[in-house]
Amino acid sequence: MIKDLREATAAGVLDCKKALEASGGDVEKAKAYLREKGIAAAARKADREVKEGLIEAYVHAGGRVGALIELDCETDFVARTEEFRALAHDLAMQVVAANPLYLAPEDIPPHVLEEETKDYRAQARDAGKPEHVIEKVVEGKLQKYYQEVCLMKQPFIKDDELTVQDIITRMIAKVGENIVVRRFARFELGG
Amino acid sequence: MIKDLREATAAGVLDCKKALEASGGDVEKAKAYLREKGIAAAARKADREVKEGLIEAYVHAGGRVGALIELDCETDFVARTEEFRALAHDLAMQVVAANPLYLAPEDIPPHVLEEETKDYRAQARDAGKPEHVIEKVVEGKLQKYYQEVCLMKQPFIKDDELTVQDIITRMIAKVGENIVVRRFARFELGG
Numbered sequence: 001m002i003k004d005l006r007e008a009t010a011a012g013v014l015d016c017k018k019a020l021e022a023s024g025g026d027v028e029k030a031k032a033y034l035r036e037k038g039i040a041a042a043a044r045k046a047d048r049e050v051k052e053g054l055i056e057a058y059v060h061a062g063g064r065v066g067a068l069i070e071l072d073c074e075t076d077f078v079a080r081t082e083e084f085r086a087l088a089h090d091l092a093m094q095v096v097a098a099n100p101l102y103l104a105p106e107d108i109p110p111h112v113l114e115e116e117t118k119d120y121r122a123q124a125r126d127a128g129k130p131e132h133v134i135e136k137v138v139e140g141k142l143q144k145y146y147q148e149v150c151l152m153k154q155p156f157i158k159d160d161e162l163t164v165q166d167i168i169t170r171m172i173a174k175v176g177e178n179i180v181v182r183r184f185a186r187f188e189l190g191g
Numbered sequence: 192m193i194k195d196l197r198e199a200t201a202a203g204v205l206d207c208k209k210a211l212e213a214s215g216g217d218v219e220k221a222k223a224y225l226r227e228k229g230i231a232a233a234a235r236k237a238d239r240e241v242k243e244g245l246i247e248a249y250v251h252a253g254g255r256v257g258a259l260i261e262l263d264c265e266t267d268f269v270a271r272t273e274e275f276r277a278l279a280h281d282l283a284m285q286v287v288a289a290n291p292l293y294l295a296p297e298d299i300p301p302h303v304l305e306e307e308t309k310d311y312r313a314q315a316r317d318a319g320k321p322e323h324v325i326e327k328v329v330e331g332k333l334q335k336y337y338q339e340v341c342l343m344k345q346p347f348i349k350d351d352e353l354t355v356q357d358i359i360t361r362m363i364a365k366v367g368e369n370i371v372v373r374r375f376a377r378f379e380l381g382g
Contacts, residue, residue, distance in 0.1 A: 055257035055378045057248030063270070063279075066246035068259040070378045079254070088254075185376035187246045187261045 005030055038173030048178040052079045058092035065188040067095035074177040087171055087179075090158060091151075095184050100151035103181060108149070116145055151181060196221055229364030239369040243270045249283035256379040258286035265368040278362055278370075281349060282342075286375050291342035294372060299340070307336055342372065 005016040005027060015034060023029035053072035060066065071088040078084050094100075102108050120141040124134045146153040152165040159167075164181075172179050196207040196218060206225060214220035244263035251257065262279040269275050285291075293299050311332040315325045337344040343356040350358075355372075363370050 051381055053380055054254040055250055055380065056254060057250050057257050057259060059246055059248050063245040063247060063276075066248050066259055068248060068257055068376050068378055070380070072380070085254075183378060185259050185378075187259055187374060187376070189244055189246065189261070189263070190242055 001025070001027060005034070038170065041176075042169045042172035045172055045176075045178040048074060050074055050178050050180050050182075052076045053182070054079050054085065054088045056085075056088035056092045058089065058096050060096050065096055065186070065191075067092045067184060067186045069095060069184040070182040072180045072182050073175070078175050078177050078179075081175070083171070084175070084179075087167070090156075090167075091164065091181060091184075094154065094157050094164060095151065095186050097157050098151075098154050099186065099188075100154055100184070101149040102151070103184070104150050104152045105146045113142075117142065151184065192216070192218060196225070229361070232367075233360045233363035236363055236367075236369040239265055241265055241369050241371050241373075243267045244373070245270050245276065245279045247276075247279035247283045249280065249287050251287050256287055256377070256382075258283045258375060258377045260286060260375040261373040263371045263373050264366070269366050269368050269370075272366070274362070275366070275370075278358070281347075281358075282355065282372060282375075285345065285348050285355060286342065286377050288348050289342075289345050290377065290379075291345055291375070292340040293342070294375070295341050295343045296337045304333075308333065342375065 001020060002016045005020065015037065016030070019030035019033045019037070020027070023033055050072035052075055053070060055068065055070055057068045058066065069088060069092045071084070071091060073079055073084060117138060120138040121134060123141075124137040129137055147155065147163075152163065152168075154164050156162045156164050156167050162170075168179050168181070192211060193207045196211065206228065207221070210221035210224045210228070211218070214224055241263035243266055244261060246259065246261050248259045249257065260279060260283045262275070262282060264270050264275060308329060311329040312325060314332075315328040320328055338346070338354075343354065343359075345355050347353045347355050347358050353361075359370055359372070
């Protein structure tokens, strides 16, 4: 049971044991417990300095589009692991395939955000939405826009049930180090 | 003789024949003739639209530094040739190794250029240079600065007798298409 739980959550043996005890042996509940714990632990690491990491590139076959990405972590030890390398590679592929424009919502320039918000509000008005729901509609459309243009909010190309942020949070929980996508570039011919 | 000339200059058979005739069979003079002709021909192509090309990436072993580059040409046919691919690869390596900050002098932001010029002028004054040579000294130092920070002005990593611009001009003369480095990105850990 512990083995299944470990494979499903990437948590350590002790954590899995504790989670199973806390949930009275219910694997699904134990998973939820660990997920919460993992995310909490990851969040606690978010302020830790990241000075190591990897630069990774991916060029799509044919050379018409390519990406460069910097994925940072705390130690060279983690940077050299196979799983960290695989994550960097997946993220470079994500940038090529899903064409993000920004890392996170806070990186969207204010004038772009204003323009989007204005458009959504006008659309909602044109669609005859009552005033008191318009802001909610706008907020919903903004969230959708973030999922389209922000790398961290995009559905992960290898599992669209998860966002890129989810994937990184899981890796943080797994390796016990803060991990940050510092920057990316994407070039496309004629783009 | 034509074969030697072709190998040395990458010019066509007819051009080589013409050059040898024009230079009375002197291979060195014919080379100079073709070089001038090649550069002239390349310059004439500089306004031609480039919509094809290659995105190429290079990550230095260990993943601590990497580059992404877009090298454009006129046709997909040229973009697929081995020599064009090799040029794109060399240029990505050049960006990693020589760390350019800009493509060409005209891409340096005016405030950076002003700051550099001010520094050079002050240094020349401090060194006691007479006023009438200071501008010459400043110009010389600016040229040196361009060779350091501008990709097109840098000595080519595989042959420092030539600049990157020279290499591209030669390729233009060789393939008969305009070729342009459109953009590059370079990421270095902690950079």
